[in-house]
Amino acid sequence: MTWLITGGAGYIGAHVARAMTDAGERVLVLDDLSAGHPARLPSGIPLVEGSSLDGDLLKRVLAEHAVTGVVHLAARKQVGESVAQPTRYYRENVGGLTTLLEAVAEAGIKRFVFSSSAAVYGNPDVDLITEDTECAPVNPYGETKLAGEWLVRAAGRAHGIATVCLRYFNVAGAAAPELADTGVFNIVPMVFDRLTRDEAPRIFGDDYPTPDGTCIRDYIHVADLAEAHLAAARRLTAADASGDLTVNIGRGEGVSVRELITVIG
Template sequence: MTWLITGGAGYIGAHVARAMAADGERVVALDDLSAGVPARLPASVPLVTGSTMDADLLRRVFAEHEVTGVVHLAARKQVAESVDRPTYYYRENVGGLGTLLDAVAEAGIERFLFSSSAAVYGNPDVDLITEDTPCAPVNPYGETKLTGEWLVRAAGRAHGIATVCLRYFNVAGAAAPELADTGVFNIVPMVFDRLTRDEAPRIFGDDYPTPDGTCVRDYIHVADLAEAHLAAARRLAGAGPAGDLTVNIGRGEGVSVRELISVIGDVTGDRRAPVVEGRRPGDAPRAVASAARAAEELGWRARRTVPEMVDSAWRGWRLHHGK
């Protein structure tokens, strides 16, 4: 098979492209380079610069590279921005997906892997979030991911496309320093940023109903996430002409914010005490995945630990920020 990876030069996309190429899959990347970095991609993976909104470009890429499957990661992904710019997020995330699916159906492509998010669940009051936990997103970003899942499944049923939707939890780490996340939007780089500026880490709320009062989350190493995509692609490659599967991608273990900051202190050697501030609106006390279906359906389990995530992310941070 030949797989098109949209968003293939991004933080997650490049890890997926490298993992699939290393496993012998033929891969081509499509990226508008708004956040992607071409140097992240291995030399064996051609990069096409452009958008999933460009139907003519998609047709050319599918034909020229004889694409037989699509891994769709390209999306706008910042929760706060989605609250400020909801129409932009719906246009990019849902509109772009619709254009892509139309082109996929027109080209007769029968395998489609969709990058979704645990944001589709919102803030469920459960110990472990299963794929059957009701979805109730609390921001436009999560809404676009849930709408995207509906659209993917509907297109799959209408056009005989086998589909997989991966709902992944909090991603961290890097397979190599040059592949590290360069943004400061998630908790690990946010803490690194504070320490680099000689400021204490921040905790938003320490009065939650959790063992230490801080929010508990499920963290997944980006290299494990890339391997989950590879496992899902293998599943699709062996699937019949139709069918759909939705799978959580997480470790199934909760780590509190205070525990995570302690691990960061151990890795960086900067163990200054965090500053506690007020709660942020919409933060759930606990959001931890059930990873059972991923093991059963994909034969996949996360292998890397939280200290490994933090250590690899710190090496990437130092490379990109000169510390």
């Protein structure tokens, strides 16, 4: 087996690349390095600099490296940016996935893991979100992830590709310092950024119907998320692998924003 990991030099992607390599899987990475860093990758992992929008490059990489499975993480992922630049998000997230699936189908590859997002659910009024909860994304980022799932499943049915879509919640942590999230967009790095500047962390919204008034979220450590991607990839190598799976990845235990800030501080 040889797995292509798109976006594999990014924060989550590099953790996936390391987890799969440590488990003995053969991997290579495709990344345009707009948010990824080559230094995150373990030595020996081939890195191809390029975009999933480049169909000719994809076909060449899949053929030259005899790729037999794909783990697709490459995507733009900032909610606010997606609201300001929706066409860019649809072009890169959905268009890039379309181009990749076309190359995968042409190459006869039969295993595909799609790194989706719990953003497909929007803001459901339920205590526990399951895979059967209605999908109603509230921003273009979530819309592109849901459209991506539809596309992955349709391509899987049409071309006999076994697929897994992973919907995960709020990602935090790092397995090693060099793998840390360098962007200040998610709550944990935002809190650390404020603290390192001797400023108090800011809380947006303190009137939620929760014990301390702040939003409760499910946080998953990025190393656990990487292991989930590895498990999904290995599930697709099983003798009975077929059809499609959709799986939520989380701890199933909520933590409020105020509780999280207290732990970090």
